[in-house]
Each structure stands twice: as structure tokens, then as C-alpha cells.
Amino acid sequence: MKIVQQQRAPAGAELTTTLTPRKNYKWLMVKRNKALYLFILPAFLYFFIFAYIPMYGVQIAFKDFIATKGFGGSPWADPILKHFITFFSSVRFGEILWNTVRISLYYLLVSFPAPIILALMINEVRSTRFKRLVQNITYIPYFISTVVLVGMIDLFFSNSGLMNQLIGLFGLEPVLFLQKESLFDHMYVWSGVWQATGYGSVIYFAALAGVSPELHEAATIDGATRLQRVIHINIPAIMPTIIIMLIISVGGIMNVSFEKVLLMQKDINIASSEVISTYVYKLGLQKAQYSLSSAVGLFNNLINLALLIMVNRIARKVGETSLW
Amino acid sequence: MQVRETKSDQLFNLMNRIILLVILLLTLYPLWFIVSASISNPDLVNSGKMLLWPKDISFIGYKSIFKDNSILRGYFNTILYTTGGTAINVVVTVLAGYALSRKDFIGNKFFTIMFLITMFFSGGLIPTFMTVKSVGLYNSPWVMVILGATSMTNIIITRTFFQTTIPLEVQEAAQMDGCSNLRLFLQVVLPLSTAIVAVMALFSAVAHWNGYFTALIYIRDEQWQPLQIVLRETLLKSQFNANLLQQGGDTAGLLKEELRTAEQIKYALIVVASLPVMAMYPFVQKYFVKGVTLGSVKG
Numbered sequence: 001m002k003i004v005q006q007q008r009a010p011a012g013a014e015l016t017t018t019l020t021p022r023k024n025y026k027w028l029m030v031k032r033n034k035a036l037y038l039f040i041l042p043a044f045l046y047f048f049i050f051a052y053i054p055m056y057g058v059q060i061a062f063k064d065f066i067a068t069k070g071f072g073g074s075p076w077a078d079p080i081l082k083h084f085i086t087f088f089s090s091v092r093f094g095e096i097l098w099n100t101v102r103i104s105l106y107y108l109l110v111s112f113p114a115p116i117i118l119a120l121m122i123n124e125v126r127s128t129r130f131k132r133l134v135q136n137i138t139y140i141p142y143f144i145s146t147v148v149l150v151g152m153i154d155l156f157f158s159n160s161g162l163m164n165q166l167i168g169l170f171g172l173e174p175v176l177f178l179q180k181e182s183l184f185d186h187m188y189v190w191s192g193v194w195q196a197t198g199y200g201s202v203i204y205f206a207a208l209a210g211v212s213p214e215l216h217e218a219a220t221i222d223g224a225t226r227l228q229r230v231i232h233i234n235i236p237a238i239m240p241t242i243i244i245m246l247i248i249s250v251g252g253i254m255n256v257s258f259e260k261v262l263l264m265q266k267d268i269n270i271a272s273s274e275v276i277s278t279y280v281y282k283l284g285l286q287k288a289q290y291s292l293s294s295a296v297g298l299f300n301n302l303i304n305l306a307l308l309i310m311v312n313r314i315a316r317k318v319g320e321t322s323l324w
Numbered sequence: 325m326q327v328r329e330t331k332s333d334q335l336f337n338l339m340n341r342i343i344l345l346v347i348l349l350l351t352l353y354p355l356w357f358i359v360s361a362s363i364s365n366p367d368l369v370n371s372g373k374m375l376l377w378p379k380d381i382s383f384i385g386y387k388s389i390f391k392d393n394s395i396l397r398g399y400f401n402t403i404l405y406t407t408g409g410t411a412i413n414v415v416v417t418v419l420a421g422y423a424l425s426r427k428d429f430i431g432n433k434f435f436t437i438m439f440l441i442t443m444f445f446s447g448g449l450i451p452t453f454m455t456v457k458s459v460g461l462y463n464s465p466w467v468m469v470i471l472g473a474t475s476m477t478n479i480i481i482t483r484t485f486f487q488t489t490i491p492l493e494v495q496e497a498a499q500m501d502g503c504s505n506l507r508l509f510l511q512v513v514l515p516l517s518t519a520i521v522a523v524m525a526l527f528s529a530v531a532h533w534n535g536y537f538t539a540l541i542y543i544r545d546e547q548w549q550p551l552q553i554v555l556r557e558t559l560l561k562s563q564f565n566a567n568l569l570q571q572g573g574d575t576a577g578l579l580k581e582e583l584r585t586a587e588q589i590k591y592a593l594i595v596v597a598s599l600p601v602m603a604m605y606p607f608v609q610k611y612f613v614k615g616v617t618l619g620s621v622k623g
Contacts, residue, residue, distance in 0.1 A: 026430055029428055029430050030430050030431075033426070033428065033429055033430070033505060034505075035504065035505035035506045035509075036422075036423040036426060036429045036505055037423075037431075039419040039420065039422060039423040039505075039509070040419070040420050040423040040424070040435055042415070042416045042419065042420070042473075042474075043416050043417070043419070043420035043439070043474050043479065044420075044435065044438075046416060046470075046473050046474055047438065047439055047442055047474075049455065049459065050452065050455065050456070050471065051441075051442040051446060051447070052442075053447070053451075053455045054446065054447025054448065054451035054452040054454075054455050055445065055446070055447045055451070056447075056451075057447050057450075057451030057452075057454060057455060058447050058448065058451055060450070060451065060454075067454070070458075071451070071454070118347070121340055121343065121344055122344065124336075124337070124340050125340065125341070125344065126337075130341075130344075133348070134344050134347070134348060136609065137348055137351055137352060138347065138348070138351055139605075139609075139612075140351065140355065140602070140605070141351060141355070143530060143534075143598070143601045143602060143605060144534075144598055144601075145533070145534030145535075145536065145552055145555075145597065145598070146534065146536060147534075147536050147552045147555050147556045147559070147597075148534075148555070148594050148597060148598055151555070151556075151559045151590065151594060152354060152358065152594065154559065155587075155590060155591070156354065156357075160370060160371075160372075162357060162372075162375075165372030165375065166375070168372065194350070194351070194354075198351070199616070202613055202616040202617065203616060203617065206613075206616075206617040225330065225332050225333055225336070226332075226333045226336045226337070227332070227336055251444075258537065259536055259537050263536075263556070277449075280448070280449050280450070281449060281541075284449060284450040284453070285449070285450075285453065285541060290450050290454070293449070293450050294448055294449075294450045294451060297448030297449055297450065298448060300448075301445065301446065301448060305444060305445060308444065
């Protein structure tokens, strides 16, 4: 990229800039590309208003927010970490943190390898038609909305729902899926796997397309079985993609899908389904505890950021692949 | 290459195919069941006599949906939000992506870093909520098309597309001929970029169609609620009725009839709410794959 830049910059302005100082050259380029600033203006304004002003507003986590005084005008909390202390010492802190970490880790453990395995499997299919069929059909659930997905869970797993009817065919007693707190994690994780695995496999599938066929030919001649070739050729080939995806997933580990958890919550399962993001929502928007809620949100955000940096550092030390 | 397969390879192929077939069925069955259930006699569905093919076809569910004003209004609102939101999203994202793809754009680095930061850090729910409120978007239908107008992830995908598919020489030649940036973009770059516009439109349309959370926190007026909110309310309403029914009493008979069709309505509503996105999918499928693949190219 550097090379391109050096070649390009003088190319357009060769005639005019040979005699003028560098500063003027820069100014000339700015003037010549006026339109590009207009192009970027909407995105700039969007991020400024809806990302940077809220970032400035993060300070209310350390303040006693008064709506009429705004972010800057509200008085500082005393002590400054008051809202964090309130959260850490509240009776629900342990429970909510545990729920968040437990659900996220379980989801990561299952949903991370699933698309890799699916992509590796589809890649081994030689009939193009069957390959296409599996790909196109496994993408479909991704396009279903969270509201519909949770609606489907409620319909299928209700006491007289499809699951219990199928269980009944084998002469077994109905299971009260939705009333069992212990089943919440499984419902959340496996419905997510059903919805997102096909979509997630696209990236790995693209990476697999780049594996050189000569490697496979050579290995076959040396007597490697298909399984051996998958393990020793395909998996190492897509390892950089796997690592990048892993860094991204771990960095978002505290971001349990807010929408889905909120929609799946019922009075009966709240003790195992309240996570940080749903707690922030209820505290802030339903109980109007703005500052406390912001503190909880900030805590969540910082853990994510720390995890991202940590995992990226480990990845850089261990292998060559990293986000930055 | 034609190498004879060994026994273990044949077994591997067979197992692979069987497992993929099972995955296919597990993916399709729930979807198929919903469709079947939406056009079957609700009594047969509720008692478990309809497990695969539609039985005793009835359209009660669909009929009730098209008589329900709040559902129709939600549907209409969602069409409005999806069209408007997608248009705004595509314009903002593609323009920004193009500007950032130009190496001779002074300030490129500043904007890139400023936008990148938003990927890793955000103000969080409450500060964002307060900001939206203070710019007057709370409870306004505009919030539905403006929030999520762009994201750095999509800008990066767009930028990568421009950098890798539009030859620099073409752009330089046009500039040498005295072509302005605006004309260069509209007449040279854009005609070569249908794929990326389609990808962005698809991503945005799906997000707007399926969006629930933005409306949940920012829209109060019933008349502006999108489909997903109405859908959620309808799905919950009959659960409430089911609880009442278990308690028995005078209203039980009446509720029972309502409950009978309520399940039917749910199935039909799920079909009606998901159909537009599903119907769109085959046409844009190749773009969709392309978009995800572009996204994986390191920015």
C-alpha cells in the first residue's frame, strides 16, 4: 500500500508541484479533492453524533446525571466511583456476571467450531449440486428475525408443542422445556447454532477455496486418506482465518445477544437469564437509574476491550496472525 | 485427478454425506413445519396430528392477519423503514467507502482512525439514548431510518471492494482528462460497483426488516411501531390467554375459541413476517456470499 501511495501522489500533480513546497502541494490536493470531503461528510456526522457524543456522555457513569443539566453539567458523584461500588456490592452482581460469562462461554465453545466443521464437511462434497444445496439451505435461518426465532422456540418447546409431540411418539413423558431454568442456556445456545452456523461457514468456505489442489494431489500420491488431508492440509490452510475470527469472538464475549436474551426472558428463568446488557436496559430505561446503568455498561465495555487486546497480543506472540 | 478411492475414503464420503443430510433436515424441518402449521386445521396441529404435511387446509390464520389493523400498519411501517433506511445506508456507506479508498485523499488516515474507534468502543446504551433524545429523534419515525445509517465494518468492506476491483489506471486516466471527482464517481466508478451496492442494500434491508430493539427503546407511539414489535405483542398475547384458560371460569369457553385460532395466527404471522426476506434471498444470494467474503479480507 505504501508503494502505491508514493507512486500515486506525485503522478497527478507532477507539473504543478515540482517548484512549490510540500505544504502547498498538500493544499492543492485538498482543493482538488473537495468533493471527497463532501462524500465523507454524512458518515462523519453520523459517527460524530451517534458515536462520539455518547462516548463523551460516558462520563455520567462517574456523575449523578441530571437530565436538564446534560452530560457535562451534571455534578460528579461522591465518591467518584460510587455507581461502580453500588453495582459491585449489589446482591445481584455475582449472579449477573456469572450468567453473562457462562452463557457467552458456552455459546462461544459451541458456535465457534460449528461453522468451521460445516465448511470443512461441505468442502469434501464432490457433487456441485449437493454442495450448493447444503450451502443455500443452511444460510436460510440467518435471515429470520430474533423475534421470530424466539417465537419459534416458544411454539416448539411449549408443553403441547412440536417437541413434546415428537417425544410423545416415543412414549416418553412431556418435558416442560420453557419452565426449566436449567434448560435456558441450552435453548439459547443451540437455537443460535441452528440460526448462524450456515452463515458463519461462508468465510471459511471462501478461505478453503484458496487451498492449492497440488497439495492434495501430492498428499494423495503419498497415500494420505481424505481425513488425513482435511486435518493436515485444509485446517492449517484456514488457520489464519480461524484465528482472526477467534480474536473477534473473544473480544465480544461479554456481548451476549441482548435482543435474544431479553426476548427469551420469563419470570421463571430470570435468575439464570439476567445478563449485564439486559440489566443495563432495565436499570436505565425502565427504572431511570441513568448513571448506575451507564457504569454497568462501561464495566462491560471495558472488559470486552481488555479481552480483545489480550487475545490479540497472545495471537501475535504465538502465531503470525493478529488483528493489528 | 483420477485416483482410485480406498475403502476408508469411501466410508469417509458416505459418513460425510449422511451427516450433511441430517443437518439439512434439521435446518429445514422447523421451517417447513411452520409453513404447514399455518395452513392446517389448528385442532390437528395442537393435538400433534400434523407433523409434516398440511392437513385439512384452512386459512383462518391468514384471514385474521389481514383483518388486523395493527398488523397491517406494522407491515406498512416496516416497508417504509426498510426502504428509507436502506437508501440512506447505501448512500452514506458507499460514499464514505469510496472516499477512504482514495490514497490521494488527504485526511484519509484521520477519518479511518476516527471511524475505527467506533468499532471497539461505544458510549453504551444510556448515553446513546440521551443523545438520540436530545437531537429530537425520540419517538420519531426518523430514528428508524437514521440509527444504523452506517457502520465501520460496512465501510471497510466497501473500501476494500473499491480498492481491489476498480483499476487505479481507469480513475487516473479519467482525472487526467479533467474529469471531476463527482463525475468520476457517478460515471466511472458506480457503474462498475453494482455488486457492492447490492451487498450493502441486502445487509441493510435485512437488518431493518428484522430490527426490534431500536423500535423497542425509541418508539412510543403505536402508529409508528414496526412489524417486529407488533409480532412480538401478538406472540405474547396468546400466551397470556393460555394462562387465563388454565385458571378456568366463565370466560373459558370464549377464550378457548380464541386460543384455537391464536396458535394458527402465530404460525401464519411468522410466515408473513419472514416471507419478504426469504423471497428476496435467491436473487441476491450470490452478492450475499460475495459481501461476507469481502468482509473477511483484512482491512
